[in-house]
Amino acid sequence: MANLINLPTFKDDRGILTVLDSHLDFEVKRIYYIYKACAKRGGHRHKKNRQAVICLNGSCEIFVNDGKSKKTFTLNKNNQCLILDSTDWHTMDKFSKDSYLLVLASEKYDVNDYIDEEYK
Incomplete structure (x- = not known):
């Protein structure tokens, strides 16, 4: 099942720094971002691909079904990583x-790598 973690964040008079480094147990091979979204995205799972998702600004909901349980995560802080x-x-x-x-x-x-069918 997906896991929501809080990333370490450091704030001083120079600004705010949030770090994602040892939290991932995979090598990042692809980076993309979604904005001005006006429809539901996703609707799939993968054979191999793992992902780390961060809402850098604003908010969104991510529904997850791992075949055993279902959960909706609200991402509304830029130091949260799903x-x-x-x-x-x-x-x-x-x-x-x-x-x-x-x-x-x-x-x-x-x-x-995409599997479109949801678990029943």
């Missing part, structure tokens, strides 16, 4: 107008 296992069927929805969703993936894009 780690998705490859087997986590997920959708991203309810994006605020100002949301920027950053995704770090363990694999490069491969259409054959």
Whole structure:
């Protein structure tokens, strides 16, 4: 099942620094971001790809079904990181107008890695 973690954040008179380093147990091979989203995204799981998802601005909800349990995560702080296992069927929805969703993936894009069917 997906895991929501709080990333270490450091604040001083120079600004705010949030760090994601040893929290990932995979090498990042692909980075993309979603913004101005006006529809539900995702609707799949993967054979191999794992993902780390951070809402850098605004908010959104991510629904996860791992075949055993279902849970909805609200991402509304830029120091929250949702780690998705490859087997986590997920959708991203309810994006605020100002949301920027950053995704770090363990694999490069491969259409054959996608499984569209949700668990029953």
